[in-house]
Amino acid sequence: MSVEVDATDLAILRALAADATRSAGALGREMGLSQPATWRRIRRLEEAGVLKGRRLRLDAGRLGFGVTVFLGVKLATKGRVSLDDFERAVTAIPEVQVVEHVLGLYDYRLRIIARDLPDFERVLRRRIMTLPGVGEVEANVLLSEERLPGPLGAA
Template sequence: MIDLDDTDRAILRALLADGGLSAKAVGEATGLSQPAAWRRIRRLEEAGVITGRHITVNADALGYGVSVFLGIKLAGRGRASLADFERAVTAIPEVQLVQHVLGLYDYRLKVVARDIADFERILRRRIMTLPGVGDVESNVLLSSETRPLPI
């Protein structure tokens, strides 16, 4: 873990608001020169605090109007069944998130689909046929709000 000062936190807040900012723009937003901002950004990257910069794509604009969270309980147990499931599920493009979790289910997935009929097709033909799938629970996303980490 790295110790962050107020300037580091300001840099992170600026980059969380807009990951495409240049070092010059980050410097202007935080009161640093471009070289000083660049050095600090680089240090945060090297320490693993910043692991990448991403764009956000509107799924609705691309025709994916339905998001569904699935709880998956595997029928079989063991390292081989986990690896087989993970390898197969990550090959499905509509599966946007795969989380191995503790609790009632073994995995939590986020699946995007064009509509409910498309989701049903993905569920029946792709997810239910994956190796080791036992119980499945679906939760259709009605709305969401993404919040940045408190820095």
């Protein structure tokens, strides 16, 4: 379903991308709209699937998780292990924050958080490598991360 998005909709989306906790009233005042008009626009964007919810971004470091690792996983036995079974098993591991099925050298890209490198090694050895069908893995430790504005660009 395609929805027409005008300049006001884009401004609302940019504002929500920057701070999803803002109320429709506060957004409306900024955009020169009434609270009900702003709310109707937000609901229309949600119903069309353009706005797919609002999420909290937690600071993993402040919660004691100082290491983020991107792990490429190549399944060894794709014929015997269903992709759904792997996805179901890997998403049950609390340290795995994101599971992406990708095209390329690896079948999956996982974003994993751990307290430190020994904790990551424990997760890798005891949880990831014991999953059915796991073959090769490649770990990339995150050094720094920049927040990009995404497809809407800067305001």
